[in-house]
Amino acid sequence: xxxxxxxxxxxVMGRNLARNFARNGYAVALHNRTPSRTRELVEExxxxxxxxxxxxxxxxxAALERPRRLVIMxxxxxxxxxxxxxxxxxxESGDMIVDGGNAxxxxxxxxxxxxREQGIHFVGTGISGGEEGALRGPSIMPGGSxxxxxxxxxxxxxxxxxAADGAPCVTHVGADGAGHFVKMVHNGIEYADMQLIGEAYxxxxxxxxxxxxxxxxxxxxxxxxxxxxxxxxxTAEVLSHVDAxxxxxxxxxxxxxAEQKGxxxxxxxxxxxxxxxxxxxxxxxxxxxxSGHTAxxxxxxxxxxxxxxxxGPTEAAAFADKVExxxxxxxxxxxxxxxxxxxxxxxxxxxxVDLGAIAAIWRGGCIIRAAxxxxxxxxxxxxPDLPSLLADExxxxxxxxxxxxxxxxxxxxxxxxxxxxxxxxxxSYYDALRAERLPASLTQGQRDYFGAHTYHRTDRExxxxxxxxxxxxxxxx
Ligand code: NDP
Numbered sequence: 001x002x003x004x005x006x007x008x009x010x011x012v013m014g015r016n017l018a019r020n021f022a023r024n025g026y027a028v029a030l031h032n033r034t035p036s037r038t039r040e041l042v043e044e045x046x047x048x049x050x051x052x053x054x055x056x057x058x059x060x061x062a063a064l065e066r067p068r069r070l071v072i073m074x075x076x077x078x079x080x081x082x083x084x085x086x087x088x089x090x091x092e093s094g095d096m097i098v099d100g101g102n103a104x105x106x107x108x109x110x111x112x113x114x115x116r117e118q119g120i121h122f123v124g125t126g127i128s129g130g131e132e133g134a135l136r137g138p139s140i141m142p143g144g145s146x147x148x149x150x151x152x153x154x155x156x157x158x159x160x161x162x163a164a165d166g167a168p169c170v171t172h173v174g175a176d177g178a179g180h181f182v183k184m185v186h187n188g189i190e191y192a193d194m195q196l197i198g199e200a201y202x203x204x205x206x207x208x209x210x211x212x213x214x215x216x217x218x219x220x221x222x223x224x225x226x227x228x229x230x231x232x233x234x235t236a237e238v239l240s241h242v243d244a245x246x247x248x249x250x251x252x253x254x255x256x257x258a259e260q261k262g263x264x265x266x267x268x269x270x271x272x273x274x275x276x277x278x279x280x281x282x283x284x285x286x287x288x289x290x291s292g293h294t295a296x297x298x299x300x301x302x303x304x305x306x307x308x309x310x311x312g313p314t315e316a317a318a319f320a321d322k323v324e325x326x327x328x329x330x331x332x333x334x335x336x337x338x339x340x341x342x343x344x345x346x347x348x349x350x351x352x353v354d355l356g357a358i359a360a361i362w363r364g365g366c367i368i369r370a371a372x373x374x375x376x377x378x379x380x381x382x383x384p385d386l387p388s389l390l391a392d393e394x395x396x397x398x399x400x401x402x403x404x405x406x407x408x409x410x411x412x413x414x415x416x417x418x419x420x421x422x423x424x425x426x427x428s429y430y431d432a433l434r435a436e437r438l439p440a441s442l443t444q445g446q447r448d449y450f451g452a453h454t455y456h457r458t459d460r461e462x463x464x465x466x467x468x469x470x471x472x473x474x475x476x477x
Contacts, residue, residue, distance in 0.1 A: 005070075005071060006061075006071065007071045009033075009074035009083070010031075014074075019041075026158075028049065029051075029063040067094040069152060069155070076104070077103075080101055084111060096122075098125050099111070099123070100125050100127045105124065105180040108122070112176040123152065124142075126186065129366050137161030140156050140169065142156060142170065144176065160364075161364035164371075167363075169365045175349075176351075181349075186362065186368060187263035191260075193331065196284075199422050200324075206418050212252070219239065223236065227372070228370060230369045238251060256291055257291050264281065276344045277337065279425040308416040325406055326402070326410070326423050329403065329427075332399060333426035333429055339389055356377045409423065410423055463477040
């Protein structure tokens with residue numbers, strides 16, 4: 001049999017992706033550095049479809065119909081380069097290598113360029129949804145050439161998740177590293193969403209006086225409204241889970257040190273390079289880092305500050321509604337920042353990313369899937385040149401409605417000493433954008449004072465410098 005697609009790298013992700021292709025009727029060639037994984041897949045799941053197991057790169061490449069489509073799902077970084085080096089000499093012009101790993105988009109750009117010289121399409125592809133998604137339908141973010149998408153698109157559409165309206169959660173994101181870039185920002189937004197949910201939980205607990213089980217109920221109720229999303233849903237599940245060993249809430253027996261694999265950090269690093277203020281995502285990454293500084297936290301435990309006092313039951317119910325408003329408003333800001341970064345990356349690297357289409361393919365399959373994304377899609381579809389999500393009338397109106405409660409929640413957090421860096425960063429971003437004047441004018445004055453860095457004036461054109469060390473006259477620079 002000649003296979004329509006091949007998957008190399010058969011750990012959890014690759015194996016489930018291969019099964020997903022097979023279940024959708026494609027003949028799938030299989031390859032893994034350690035052949036036992038290949039044999040295990042066929043033994044366990046061989047009846048799910050047509051698999052062509054192979055044990056060498058030569059055999060794998062020979063098993064594929066032409067032009068060849070190879071998906072590699074190996075550890076990101078050097079292993080990906082090693083696997084490419086192994087396959088590339090065996091391939092011909094027009095063949096396609098899809099890298100579904102979590103590569104840094106700059107590596108993808110380099111690989112795409114190197115392989116393009118050989119006539120090979122390198123398709124860096126973001127895949128979100130974890131193990132389950134890979135099997136049942138992920139959100140897929142392919143970059144690479146438009147020509148490669150003509151060939152791969154129909155297959156990817158088959159294996160992708162479907163959004164609620166039936167549309168497959170895959171689109172050609174843009175050339176070279178565009179897919180991995182967008183996947184990176186997806187993960188950054190995921191960090192921010194998780195942090196905001198965490199802050200809402202902590203406030204409901206410390207200020208609202210609710211138990212994890214009660215908070216699970218609150219999240220379940222929120223999940224029937226505008227916050228309807230996978231992350232809210234699983235948050236309720238985690239909060240209502242009871243530890244079997246101790247009988248205590250699971251969330252109270254888990255060590256409170258959050259780990260990270262790095263895509264959130266990349267999102268912030270890139271934002272710094274592109275000059276895009278993604279303060280919500282940055283706070284989420286820093287919050288995870290802070291949680292891990294156990295010695296520092298232990299040494300700081302006696303620092304002065306209030307001990308949170310829980311509200312009475314009537315006030316607590318009203319407070320929960322306010323937290324919902326704060327969470328929703330902060331979430332709008334996170335997505336505003338994330339989409340700004342995608343727009344900036346798209347402009348920098350010439351990808352022409354369709355922001356509405358990105359919102360659309362995140363509606364299903366991925367970790368941040370949410371009803372909310374339909375609204376973002378609608379906002380960009382109505383106005384593709386929307387300068388910011390906050391410029392959308394509906395989002396602006398919702399924030400207008402939420403802002404009193406958002407501020408009240410932050411007042412309570414501040415007075416009671418409950419950290420809420422995500423909520424606070426989001427509100428500061430919002431207020432900074434609204435501000436008529438920012439203290440950046442003072443910053444310019446300081447820069448001019450100590451470094452003669454010059455400034456512009458509000459009342460006339462030109463570049464100016466004040467002779468700070470002399471008679472303070474102003475000169476044109
Ligand atoms: P791992 O990241 O754990 O990678 C294991 C696979 O890589 C195995 O097939 C292994 O082969 C292969 N491999 C490692 N080093 C080499 C090498 N030098 N040469 C050849 N093959 C090598 O597997 P996952 O399935 O978790 O993830 C695969 C990719 O998908 C990663 O890039 C990951 O970041 C990404 N991803 C993962 C998600 C998840 O939820 N896990 C979600 C989305 C993307 P061997 O069996 O021989 O050791």
